[in-house]
Amino acid sequence: MTTTPAVPPAPVAVCSFIPDYVLRNVAERGGDDDRRAALQALATSGTMRSLRVQAEARRSVLPRSAMPEITTALAPPTKERLIRDAENTANLRGPIIRTEAGPASADETAEAAFERLGATWDFYFQVFARNSIDKAGMPIEGVVHYRRGYDNALWNGTQMIFGDGSGRLFTGLAHSLTVCAHEVSHGVVQYDGPLVYQGQSGALNESMADVLGVLVEQWSLDQPVGQADWLVGREILAPGVTGKALRSLAEPGTAYDDDVLGRDPQPGHMDGYVETDEDNGGVHINSGIPNRAFTLVAQRLGGRAWEDAGRIWYASLGHERLLPTATFRQFARITRYVASTLFGAGSRQVSAVEEAWDGVGVQL
């Protein structure tokens, strides 16, 4: 028999003309137009709520002229993207070569980043009613042509940074949707978690970015679970590299086996957990375990992975009980609690979550 863990629900403070739960129902079940309107209202509601809190806090000490500009919050959320050119240096404040309002850039890497960062913004807004990385309309800022022959991409706390690749290992990293979405999702983790970038919490941080990154691609393609390949960075392996991607969420440890890169070291079960002081305690290695847990949930439930499985994982990331230093087990317990809250204690979603964590050796 399944029981609901004793984790209290997050407090919900709602005060708007149409309650958020009604908007959420419309967003989930309404037609396209109604759904879009409800999502915009939800995102605006979130912005209004935060402004209302700020206003309350400032009312007693600030003059009226210092109150927040409410009218800006009433406008529906819109994408705001910005691409800078590092010009093959480490300069992160290089010239701006693409903006939301400006013309297309002649630089195809800038256009690739612009498009993929935009698709990621769309995913978060359409699926989770999230207004950008910080939920408050933060501009999405990308930096392309970082350093020379740089085989990496990263999130530095405020920007997504992309190398062009050396051509020996990788080609331009901004040309992969899953890589772009992975980096944006690190920003989301920063604002929702955060999860300390070390050991198991760091591996959870990496796993969330992987999971959300592949969900962006699946959503963009309207791809059912049965058609998903669960790969991150499929497009950027250089010619001659023996492999299919940077990582496989469904089959950790199988993404590549190459003379130069070596063999994919990711485990898919706690039996293979790697203790190391490198890579912040193996955050890119042990993330294979929660990655596989997610794919097991999604495969068990079928349909579209961003719907039930994605909702459970995303809500778990933002859950008030998620500790910055969470272990796999602690996170797993939160996913079970969230699944029971969203779908019911005896639901197939809860069973899928329990079986998935058991399948990767994490005891609830």
Added chain:
Amino acid sequence: MASESSSEHVRVHFRRSGGLFAGNRLEVDVGREDLDPAAAEALDRVLDGPRPEAPPAPAGAADGYQYDLTVRRGEEVVSLRLDESGLPPELVPLVDALEQRALDRRG
């Protein structure tokens, strides 16, 4: 600054881990005499100071490289762990040179 005689015995072990994916690891061991002047000067700073400050990565940062440097001069050993997002500017020539040497060696 390291003298000419002591510089002959200075070696640095460089290890890069992290990055967007787990397989992008590099390692190399280099003598000071094989470094370009800017990199050698940065190496001297590690030994004879003022020691460069190595701030932690900015909050929330992810996928940057983690650099581990172990510098040896006789019995003296200095170890530094640096995050790419918080790399002290005075150490950039050294890290760049070591990274390039490791990449050349990897082929």
